[in-house]
Amino acid sequence: MSAANASLRLLGSEMHLIVGRRRNQAGILVRAAVRGRGTGFIASATSNGIFVALSALTIELALFLPLAVAVLSGDAIAGEANTGTLRYLLTVPVQRTRLLVIKYISLVIGAFVGVLVVTVAGIIAGGIFFGLGPVTLLSGDEIPLVEALGRVALAVLYITACLAGLAAIGLFVSTLTEQPIAAMITVTIISTAMWILDGISQLDWIHPWLPVHYWPSFADLFRNPMFFDSMRQGFASLAWARVAQKDITS
Amino acid sequence: MTHDGGVTVFDRNPRLRWAVPATLVALIVGGTLVGSVAASADSGLPPLTAQELLVQAQAPNATSVSGTVEAIADLGLPELPMSSSRGASPTAMLSGTNTARVWSDGAGGSRVALLADADEYDIVRNGQDVWAYSNADRTVEHYVLPDRDASTEIPANVSLPSTPQEAATQALAAIDSSTAVTTSGVDRVAGRDVYELILTPKSSDTLVAKVVIAMDGATFVPLRVQVYSTQMQEPAFEIGFTSVDFGAVDPALFAFTPPAGATVTEHPAGSMTKPTTDAPNGPKPTVVGTGWSTVAIMTVPADALAGTDSTPASDSGTQAASMLQSLPTTFGAWGSGKVLEGTLFTAILTDDGRVAIGAVSPTTLGAALAAS
Incomplete structure (x- = not known):
C-alpha cells in the first residue's frame, strides 16, 4: 500500500467520522439556520441577498464557527483517547507526524464545510427574500453579481484559513487531555477570550497578536479595489497559531 | 516509539521537541525586532537645508500618488458616547488610530477612502465634481466646485515670486518671526528615505511643541506630518503613509456613480463659495x-x-x-x-x-x- 493511498484512506475515515456524527450534523443545521443582527453588512442586507451571507459570516465568526472547530478538534485526539480508539490508531504502521497532519487536514476541511454551508445557506435565503443582483461595495461602487460571488468565494477561503489557525491550537489542546469535552471547552474559551480582549480598546497593544483581530478583515474584499493589508497580517498571525501545533510533531 | 523510521534525537530527548516551537517564536519575535532596527539605519540622502528642501517641495517629482495612510490622534478630547459605534466618518479621524486609502493623479482626480470595520466613507473628486459617500448612512453628497478662475483670483497687492527659490525665501521670511525652521537628519516613512522639515514655534505660550513634516527623498512628496504637544512625549497628531506608490492610478477610481438606493443630496456650484x-x-x-x-x-x-x-x-x-x-x-x-x-x-x-x-x-x- 503506497503512503499516499494510506493517507487518503486515513483522511477518508476522518471525514466519515466528522460528517457522520449526529452532533456534527446538528451543528451544521444550527449554523445554517442562524440569521439575525450584526453590523456593517446588515445595513445592506435588505438591498441584496449576498449581504445576508456576509452578515451571517460576520455573526458566526464570533461564536458558532469557532465552536464547531472546538468540537471537531476535541474529538480529533482527546475523543479518540477517551473511547480508547487512539491506541489502535497508533498501532497501525503510520508515522505519528502523518497521523497528526491528516487529523489537522480533516479539521481544516471540516471548518471549510462549516463556512461553506453558512455562506451558501445565506446566499439562498437572502436571494429568496431580497433578490440577487449587482452588488454595491463598501466604497459605493457597483460590481456585477458574478464578480461579487467570486469575492465571496475568496472570503470563504480566507475565513477557512483563519479557522485553520484555531484548529492548530485546538489540535494541540486536544493532545493535552483525554476528555474531549475539556478540550472543546478550552478551545472555545481561548477563542472567546481572544474576542473579548479584542473588544477592549484599552488593550489595543495586544490586538495585533490576537489571531481573531484579523478575522473580520474579510470585509476588505468588498472594498474597491480590494484591500489586503489587514488580511496579510492575518496570515502572519496564523504562523503564530501554527507554532502551537509544532511541538507534538516528532 | 516511531514505527517507520529510526530513533530520532527527539525520541532520546523528548524535551528537545519543545525546541521547535521555541525556535519559531524566537524567529518571529526576533525578525520583528531586527526589521525595526534595520529601518532606523542611516540612508544615503545628501543633506539639505530648510530652504533647499522648500525649493524642492514646490515641484514634487511625482504626479500620481496612492497608498495607505494611518492617522493617530490623541487630542485629549472627551469621548462622545456615539464615538463607540466605530463607523467610518471624517469626525472619527479625530480620535484613536484610523486608516485611509488615498489615490491622486495630480490633476483633477483624487479619492480618499476612510476605513472602518466593514464600513467606509469615500470622498471622490473628479474635475469639478466632488462626491462624498457614506456607506453606513447610504447617503451621497454631490458638490460642484466653482470655476477655477473665480476662486484663484489673486489680490493685486501681492507680488508673486518668480522662481521656486524666491518663493522659498519669501515663505521662510514670512514665518521667521514666529517659527524656527530647521531640518533634521533623515528618517524612513513607508519604507522610503525621507527628509524632515521641523517647524518650532518661538513663542512659549503655545501648546504646539513642534511640527515635523517628512518629505520623500526622491520625489519630495510629503509622506508624514507629526504635530507634537508640549503636554506629551508622543505626537498628539500624526498622519502618514504606511505604504506609498508613485505609479499611475487607474482613472476608473475617480469615476463615481451614486449606487442604487442611496440618497443623493445635490450642492450645485456657487452654493459653497461664500465662507x-x-x-x-x-x-x-x-x-x-x-x-x-x-x-x-x-x-x-x-x-x-x-x-x-x-x-x-x-x-x-x-x-x-x-x-x-x-x-x-x-x-x-x-x-x-x-x-x-x-x-x-x-x-x-x-x-x-x-x-x-x-x-x-x-x-x-x-x-x-x-x-x-
Missing part, C-alpha cells in the same frame, strides 16, 4: 495675539445655547449638551465658564456666551479673554 463668516448669525471672531499663540474669541448667539439646554433637536444635541455639562468649570478675571483642555488646543465657553479657542494653555486663553 460662513459673513453669514448674518455668525459674527466675525475677535483675534487676540499673533502667530502660534493666536486666540479667536466669538460670541455665541443666545438662542443657540438655549436650544441645546431646553429642547434639544436631536440625539447629538443632547449628547453635546451633556458633554458640555461634564466639562470642568474655570474662572478668572474674565468671569467663569466651562473649559475644554486638549493636548493641542484649549477652548473656554464663558457663562455670558463667549467662546475662546486657541493653541494655548487655559491661563493664556483667560488672559486673552480678559484683554478683549
